[in-house]
Every structure is written in structure tokens, then in C-alpha cells.
Amino acid sequence: MDSAYRKRLIAIWIGIAAVYLAVLLLDMTLRPTSMLLTVLKKGAIYSLVAVSMNLLNGFTGLFSLGQAGFMLIGAYTYAILTMPGDVKTSESVYKYYECFITFDTGVFIGLVAAGLMAALFAFLIGWPVLRLKSDYLAIATLGFAEIIRAIFQWDVLGPVTNGANLLRSYIDLTRVTLPFTDIPFPPTLFVFMVSGICILIIVLLINSSYGRAFKAIRDDETAAEAMGINLFRSKELSFVISSFFAGISGALLAMFQYTVQAQQFKSMMTYEILLIVVIGGIGSISGSCIASFLYITLSEWWLRGLDMGTFLGISAPSLFRSGFRKLVFSVIIMVIVLFFSRGIMGDKELSIPRMRAAFARAAKRMRKEAAG
Amino acid sequence: MNSMLELRNVTMQFGGVVAVNDFSMHIEEGEIVALIGPNGAGKTTAFNCITGVYEPTNGEILYRGRTIAVNHPRGRMKRIYGGLHGDMYASRRVLNPTPDEITRLGIARTFQNIRLFRSMTVYENVLTAMHLRARQNALSAVFRISWKEEQRMREDTERLLKEQDLYQYRDEKATSLPYGKQRRLEIARALATEPELLLLDEPAAGMNPQETKELSAFIREIKERYSLSVFMIEHHMDLVMDISDRIYVLDFGSPIAEGSPAEIQRNQRVIDAYLGVSEDV
Numbered sequence: 001m002d003s004a005y006r007k008r009l010i011a012i013w014i015g016i017a018a019v020y021l022a023v024l025l026l027d028m029t030l031r032p033t034s035m036l037l038t039v040l041k042k043g044a045i046y047s048l049v050a051v052s053m054n055l056l057n058g059f060t061g062l063f064s065l066g067q068a069g070f071m072l073i074g075a076y077t078y079a080i081l082t083m084p085g086d087v088k089t090s091e092s093v094y095k096y097y098e099c100f101i102t103f104d105t106g107v108f109i110g111l112v113a114a115g116l117m118a119a120l121f122a123f124l125i126g127w128p129v130l131r132l133k134s135d136y137l138a139i140a141t142l143g144f145a146e147i148i149r150a151i152f153q154w155d156v157l158g159p160v161t162n163g164a165n166l167l168r169s170y171i172d173l174t175r176v177t178l179p180f181t182d183i184p185f186p187p188t189l190f191v192f193m194v195s196g197i198c199i200l201i202i203v204l205l206i207n208s209s210y211g212r213a214f215k216a217i218r219d220d221e222t223a224a225e226a227m228g229i230n231l232f233r234s235k236e237l238s239f240v241i242s243s244f245f246a247g248i249s250g251a252l253l254a255m256f257q258y259t260v261q262a263q264q265f266k267s268m269m270t271y272e273i274l275l276i277v278v279i280g281g282i283g284s285i286s287g288s289c290i291a292s293f294l295y296i297t298l299s300e301w302w303l304r305g306l307d308m309g310t311f312l313g314i315s316a317p318s319l320f321r322s323g324f325r326k327l328v329f330s331v332i333i334m335v336i337v338l339f340f341s342r343g344i345m346g347d348k349e350l351s352i353p354r355m356r357a358a359f360a361r362a363a364k365r366m367r368k369e370a371a372g
Numbered sequence: 373m374n375s376m377l378e379l380r381n382v383t384m385q386f387g388g389v390v391a392v393n394d395f396s397m398h399i400e401e402g403e404i405v406a407l408i409g410p411n412g413a414g415k416t417t418a419f420n421c422i423t424g425v426y427e428p429t430n431g432e433i434l435y436r437g438r439t440i441a442v443n444h445p446r447g448r449m450k451r452i453y454g455g456l457h458g459d460m461y462a463s464r465r466v467l468n469p470t471p472d473e474i475t476r477l478g479i480a481r482t483f484q485n486i487r488l489f490r491s492m493t494v495y496e497n498v499l500t501a502m503h504l505r506a507r508q509n510a511l512s513a514v515f516r517i518s519w520k521e522e523q524r525m526r527e528d529t530e531r532l533l534k535e536q537d538l539y540q541y542r543d544e545k546a547t548s549l550p551y552g553k554q555r556r557l558e559i560a561r562a563l564a565t566e567p568e569l570l571l572l573d574e575p576a577a578g579m580n581p582q583e584t585k586e587l588s589a590f591i592r593e594i595k596e597r598y599s600l601s602v603f604m605i606e607h608h609m610d611l612v613m614d615i616s617d618r619i620y621v622l623d624f625g626s627p628i629a630e631g632s633p634a635e636i637q638r639n640q641r642v643i644d645a646y647l648g649v650s651e652d653v
């Protein structure tokens with residue numbers, strides 16, 4: 001390991017530590033309901049699911065559209081497991097059903113189980129679908145997500161899923177405590193920690209021998225196979241791992257929302273995530289993260305005025321009313337996809353030398369403009 | 373003593389096209405064997421049958437005496453034509469390995485139309501091919517428990533690149549290399565899978581005369597250094613005649629001749645089908 005590489009690694013870790021410290025400070029000082037904290041939390045959750053989708057679509061070259069389905073499985077698994085046993089047996093949540101599961105678990109087990117359950121489903125549907133050479137995966141996973149959504153609202157499964165009714169009273173972000181104490185865990189920091197650890201694992205995977213096998217499959221299936229890489233097993237591995245983390249992000253979303261309902265995990269949600277991946281750059285982890293925060297900030301915060309009557313100080317209630325935000329947003333997205341189809345980062349990662357080079361280029365251009 | 377590789381009555385039919393027709397051949401340990409024939413004769417298809425890309429529609433393939441693939445005509449389409457020995461394998465259990473299984477056995481290949489990993493550097497291309505022989509699992513690789521194995525793979529890659537005179541291109545995009553070097557890189561990548569039998573599909577295609585000349589010595593050298601047997605498809609007759617121990621000739625899918633370079637050069641059917649034509653051009 002050469003010293004330049006080590007220096008860069010240290011710089012990255014210092015940068016990450018600084019971000020986490022800043023999040024902790026914001027968590028301590030801002031009102032819990034402040035817009036900034038909301039955006040940070042949701043941005044971190046979407047970062048995780050976007051990165052997990054990128055692992056599949058960007059690094060393995062498998063076009064899958066099942067993200068919302070796996071998030072749903074994760075969210076439900078987490079909510080059902082961590083809901084206190086006496087709540088489940090009382091009438092307060094399961095009004096129309098006798099809840100089948102009477103025990104409850106902690107946050108950690110809930111999160112891991114959420115991932116594992118999503119991974120199990122991925123394993124099962126991957127078995128038939130991933131053997132096919134063509135892109136049936138997109139259709140199959142999209143259909144799967146829709147079916148899962150229907151099944152989770154199915155009356156017969158009511159004793160587990162509470163039918164079409166929502167789940168609540170599980171351990172949400174405000175109820176997470178530091179291990180072995182009653183001290184509440186700073187909620188935004190918690191989301192950042194879980195997402196961060198998961199993304200780190202994905203980064204480690206991508207930079208391992210298995211990650212190289214995934215990229216080989218993306219580049220050329222025939223050549224990858226000829227190099228001894230088993231297509232089916234590698235694809236299945238990528239699919240299962242991606243779904244595992246989608247499940248965890250679903251659980252985080254449930255924690256963030258206080259209540260969860262199968263209804264919300266529509267394919268629109270998958271398209272949103274796909275969009276984030278495209279905007280960030282297919283094959284760029286840091287791109288997916290940047291794009292998540294950008295997307296959430298825009299849609300939840302900065303463009304909100306477009307629905308509320310006043311935007312950028314312009315008051316036009318007749319134009320800026322409910323639904324206009326979606327319209328503007330769609331136009332922005334269309335422009336991005338048409339003119340910046342490689343996304344913010346392309347397939348590169350954010351790095352200090354690259355940032356420095358970009359700044360140098362920008363400075364040079366400005367100097368030139370100032371001169372000529 | 374078993375042959376290194378043996379094909380028995382291998383037939384490959386695509387719909388109405390019989391690309392390889394009742395082809396039997398063998399390669400002995402340490403031999404360099406060439407497969408020649410006009411364009412569209414079915415040479416690449418034969419390679420694809422050996423490496424598991426295609427399932428032959430009839431016949432059997434053995435590696436070191438062990439059956440690695442066997443198939444026979446089944447179903448309506450395939451029964452139209454099963455080769456001369458269409459019924460011979462009908463009682464056999466069909467065995468169709470995937471290409472990675474073949475590579476694991478020790479047969480590596482290159483491609484006629486170079487197939488390097490586009491997004492990767494020269495170094496990464498070779499490193500990726502080391503995956504097959506790495507002793508690790510997904511967990512130990514992700515959490516760097518098997519970091520020693522990763523280190524070994526990286527050291528082996530560096531060594532291989534140095535041996536193959538590609539070290540100077542280490543960090544360049546594989547596809548930005550000159551054509552001849554890309555072919556060399558493809559061979560290096562195949563060697564990274566630690567093969568015993570190397571299949572080369574037109575290794576000299578796109579090379580300049582100088583590179584083609586060097587290739588002959590190069591193939592001999594890697595054959596010795598890595599104790600390989602080589603099975604090669606090639607159009608450059610100088611090269612073929614220079615290094616082959618034996619030559620097989622295909623024409624319209626059917627084998628028309630087999631023998632030493634001298635015998636092939638004298639064979640009237642080969643001259644008519646192939647050599648004669650190329651002299652005219």
C-alpha cells in the first residue's frame with residue numbers, strides 16, 4: 001500500500017467523521033421536526049436503497065425494478081417484529097385480526113431480519129428468473145413488487161400483516177435508545193449510522209474479487225463465463241445482497257415514518273429510486289448518495305412552494321397549487337435524463353484529486369472568460 | 373493413455389444450418405493443433421461446443437478421458453438431422469456444462485472478436501480472471517478476512533503482466549490498447565485461469581506482419597512456460613504451418629482432412645477447398 005493511497009484513505013475517513021459529527025450537532029441543536037433533519041434522514045434512507053439498486057443495475061448490469069417490493073418486505077418485517085407483544089395482542093393496532101406473532105424483538109434484530117426476509121424473497125424469485133439470459137428480470141421484478149404489495153394487503157394474511165390497515169407503535173426513530181440504556185439515540189445520526197455501515201459493506205463488496213466478477217458480467221457475459229465466473233451464482237449473489245439492503249432501507253423508512261402501509265410501496269417509488277441512480281450516475285456509489293440528498297431536498301423542501309402558493313417569493317396561488325410541483329419536477333428530470341444522461345458522476349467516484357481538478361478547470365475557464 | 377481433449381461425432385445444428393458436421397478429433401498432451409478452414413466453416417462453432425457456449429446437437433466431448441459434454445438429437449427440429457451417428461448417443465444421459473465449469477476444468481480460450489472487459493484496466497482484466505482459482509467466499513472477501521488471498525491474486529497478476537510484456541500498460545483501459553496488444557492481453561487473461569489447454573480463436577487476426585511473426589515464438593514460449601497444450605484456429609498459413617504439430621481442416625462444417633503440416637499442404641481436397649482459393653485472392 002503506497003503512501004499516497006493511505007493519505008487519501010485517511011482523508012476520506014476524516015471527511016466521513018466530519019459529516020457524522022455535523023449530523024450529531026444538528027441533531028442536538030435543531031428542532032426534531034425541522035425540515036433539514038427530515039431531509040437528511042430521508043436522504044440517507046434513499047441513499048442506501050439507491051446504492052443497493054446501483055449494485056444491481058450499475059455494477060452487475062441487471063436491470064431490476066423490484067426495489068419497492070423488497071423495501072415493503074423489510075418495512076413490514078421490521079414493524080411486525082419490533083411492535084411490542086402486548087400491543088400486537090391488544091386491539092390497538094390489529095383491530096380486525098388476532099395477531100399471529102406474539103413476541104417482539106429489538107431494533108437490531110428487527111433490522112437484520114428485515115434484510116434477511118427481503119433477501120430470502122430475492123433468492124426465491126431469482127432462482128427461476130436469473131437463469132434466463134435476457135432482460136426478463138425487469139418485468140419479473142416489477143410484477144413481483146406489485147404482487148407482494150397485493151399479498152401484504154390480502155385479508156387472509158391479516159393475522160400477520162394487519163391486512164390493508166396500517167402498522168404503528170413499533171420502535172420508530174424517536175424510540176431508539178443507546179444500547180443498554182434509556183438514553184434516546186440521536187435519530188438522524190442513527191439513520192446515518194445504519195445507512196453508512198450498509199453502504200460501506202456494499203463498497204467493500206464492489207471492491208472485492210466478487211465485485212470484479214459482477215463488473216465482468218456487466219461488461220461481457222460471454223467473456224466473464226469464459227473466465228470461469230458462474231453467471232447464475234454471481235447474479236443471484238448480487239440480487240440477494242442488493243435486496244437485503246433494500247429491505248433494511250425499507251425498515252429505516254418505516255422507522256422514519258412512524259406508521260407504515262403496504263399501499264405506499266408503489267412502482268412509482270422504484271422509479272424514483274431508479275431516477276436517483278440515473279441522476280447520480282450508473283455505476284457511481286457517491287453519485288447515488290449525492291443524488292439522493294439532492295432529490296429529496298428538491299422534492300420535499302425547495303420545490304414545496306410550488307404546491308403552496310409562494311415560490312421564490314413569487315405569490316401566485318392560482319398557478320402554484322397542488323400538483324404543480326410534480327409537473328416542474330418532471331420537467332427537471334426530463335432535462336437531466338435528456339442532456340446529462342451520464343448523471344452527475346458518470347461511473348466515477350467522488351475523490352479529492354478529482355474535485356481539485358474540477359475546481360482547477362472551473363477556475364481556468366473563469367480566468368479565460370475574465371481575460372477574453 | 374487418454375487424450376487431453378477428444379471430440380466424437382460432434383455435430384452442431386442451428387435450425388437448418390449444420391455448422392459442425394460429425395467432427396471427431398483429439399489433442400494429445402503438449403501438442404499444438406490447428407483448426408483451419410474457410411470463413412463460415414464452423415471453426416468457432418466447434419470452439420463454442422468445447423467451451424460450453426453451445427450444446428452440441430449430437431456427439432460427445434471428453435477431457436482427459438472424462439466425458440464433459442454429451443448430447444443427441446431430441447425433439448422435432450433436431451431429429452431432422454442428427455449427423456451420421458444420430459442414434460449412437462441416444463441412450464446417453466445428456467450432459468451440458470456451462471462455460472465456467474469448462475474453464476474450471478482447465479480449458480481457457482480467447483475470442484475471435486476480442487472480448488475484453490470494457491470498463492476495466494489491463495491490470496483489472498487479468499485480476500478478474502484470477503477470481504476462479506481464489507480460495508475465498510463472499511463473506512471472507514467482503515470483510516477482508518481473506519485479504520492474503522487477494523494480495524496473492526494481485527501479486528500473481530503483476531507477475532503475469534510482467535511475463536507477458538504488458539506491465540507498461542498496467543493502468544490503461546484495456547480497450548485503448550493497440551489491437552495486437554489487446555490480443556496478447558486476452559491470452560494473458562486466459563492464462564490467469566491457470567489452464568492446461570488453451571484455445572486460441574484467430575490470435576493473429578488484426579496483427580501486423582511483425583506481430584504475427586512474433587506470435588509464433590510467443591505461442592511456443594507460453595506453451596513451454598505454462599506446460600500447455602494449444603488448440604488454435606488461424607488463417608495465417610505461415611504461422612499454422614510453422615508451429616502446428618497437427619492440423620484439422622473443416623469445410624462447410626465437415627472435416628475434410630487431418631495430418632501434419634506437410635501432409636495438409638499436399639492434400640488435394642484441402643487445396644481445392646481452401647488453400648487454392650486463398651492463393652487466388
Ligand SMILES: Nc1ncnc2c1ncn2[C@@H]1O[C@H](COP(=O)(O)OP(=O)(O)O)[C@@H](O)[C@H]1O
Pocket residue numbers: 386389390391409410411412413414415416417418
Ligand atoms: N448462434 C448461431 N446461430 C445460427 N447460426 C450460427 C450461429 N453460430 C454460427 N452459426 C453459423 O454457423 C456457421 C459457421 O460459423 P463459424 O463457426 O463462426 O465459422 P468460422 O469460425 O469457421 O468462420 C456459419 O454459417 C454461421 O452463420
Ligand SMILES: [Mg+2]
Pocket residue numbers: 415416417484
Ligand atoms: Mg470464426
